[in-house]
Amino acid sequence: MIKATPMKAVTLATASLLLAACGTDDSTASEDTNMFEEMDYTITGVEPGSGITESARTTLETYDNLDGWELQESSTGGMMVELQQAIENEEPIIITGWQPHHIFEIYDLKILDDPQESFGAAENIHTMTRMGLEEDMPDATAILDNFSWEIEDMQQIVLAAQDLPFEEAAQNWYDDNQELVSEWTDGVPESDGQEIDLISMPWDTERASAHVMSLVLEDHGFDVNVTSVDPSVLFQALAQGEADATVTPWLPTTHGAFIEEYGDDIVDLGPNLPDAISGLVVPEYMDIDSIEDIPANN
Numbered sequence: 001m002i003k004a005t006p007m008k009a010v011t012l013a014t015a016s017l018l019l020a021a022c023g024t025d026d027s028t029a030s031e032d033t034n035m036f037e038e039m040d041y042t043i044t045g046v047e048p049g050s051g052i053t054e055s056a057r058t059t060l061e062t063y064d065n066l067d068g069w070e071l072q073e074s075s076t077g078g079m080m081v082e083l084q085q086a087i088e089n090e091e092p093i094i095i096t097g098w099q100p101h102h103i104f105e106i107y108d109l110k111i112l113d114d115p116q117e118s119f120g121a122a123e124n125i126h127t128m129t130r131m132g133l134e135e136d137m138p139d140a141t142a143i144l145d146n147f148s149w150e151i152e153d154m155q156q157i158v159l160a161a162q163d164l165p166f167e168e169a170a171q172n173w174y175d176d177n178q179e180l181v182s183e184w185t186d187g188v189p190e191s192d193g194q195e196i197d198l199i200s201m202p203w204d205t206e207r208a209s210a211h212v213m214s215l216v217l218e219d220h221g222f223d224v225n226v227t228s229v230d231p232s233v234l235f236q237a238l239a240q241g242e243a244d245a246t247v248t249p250w251l252p253t254t255h256g257a258f259i260e261e262y263g264d265d266i267v268d269l270g271p272n273l274p275d276a277i278s279g280l281v282v283p284e285y286m287d288i289d290s291i292e293d294i295p296a297n298n
């Protein structure tokens with residue numbers, strides 16, 4: 001039922017969706033059914049290794065009305081292209097989406113209600129370290145533990161980074177928010193070049209947080225190295241002590257399965273950002289408001 005679509009196949013997949021739409025046009029079906037036939041009963045997803053893809057799979061199993069629906073896994077870039085094309089043509093589309101994300105600034109979109117909370121209610125983004133970091137690097141751990149910001153801060157960097165290199169977007173935010181940053185470092189002694197390995201994930205939201213934490217620690221005398229990897233590699237690396245810290249896990253749902261697997265070998269310093277959201281997202285012009293409004297494919 002779940003079909004993996006590699007990134008290069010996105011254009012082809014789009015073409016076959018369009019062909020399918022022409023081939024299945026049924027004038028006796030209601031307008032609404034036509035709309036979902038046009039989508040080939042397929043949700044446009046992102047990377048197979050992402051937490052949101054896990055949640056989308058759970059969603060397909062949780063909601064009876066999603067019987068016969070498929071998740072087309074691809075990449076965040078591929079999903080963006082399909083979303084843009086659908087919106088240009090005012091065609092129906094359902095994507096797996098999350099906030100903060102700049103798509104909410106450039107398009108009129110809505111996150112469908114999720115009464116079964118299969119994507120989790122509002123999530124928190126957490127700070128985590130390897131076991132023993134606090135003993136080895138108490139000062140860096142103190143800063144990581146103090147790190148706390150809002151969805152608007154992250155969104156500001158993600159948006160600015162559409163027109164600027166990420167380094168610059170993060171640096172501008174950092175320069176403009178010194179008061180907040182100083183709360184994280186207040187009273188913590190400067191380092192004389194101790195090395196610290198941060199590990200992050202390849203999405204804009206995570207690029208933003210990793211860049212900010214990197215600037216904070218560098219400015220406090222640490223020598224910071226940032227690696228960006230898929231969630232499964234990230235949790236494994238932290239659990240095995242191959243990386244020192246991360247500011248990226250979305251909990252309790254998006255990366256919940258990884259915490260079940262690796263949580264005993266990782267230190268959770270708690271949330272650094274409240275109220276992140278992930279779910280099924282549609283353009284405003286689609287006449288549905290809840291996952292439960294999606295008709296089954298039967």
Ligand code: PBE
Pocket residue numbers: 046049050051052053098201203205206231250254278
């Ligand atoms: N995301 C962005 C990631 C984490 C942050 C929601 C696409 C994921 O699903 O793993």
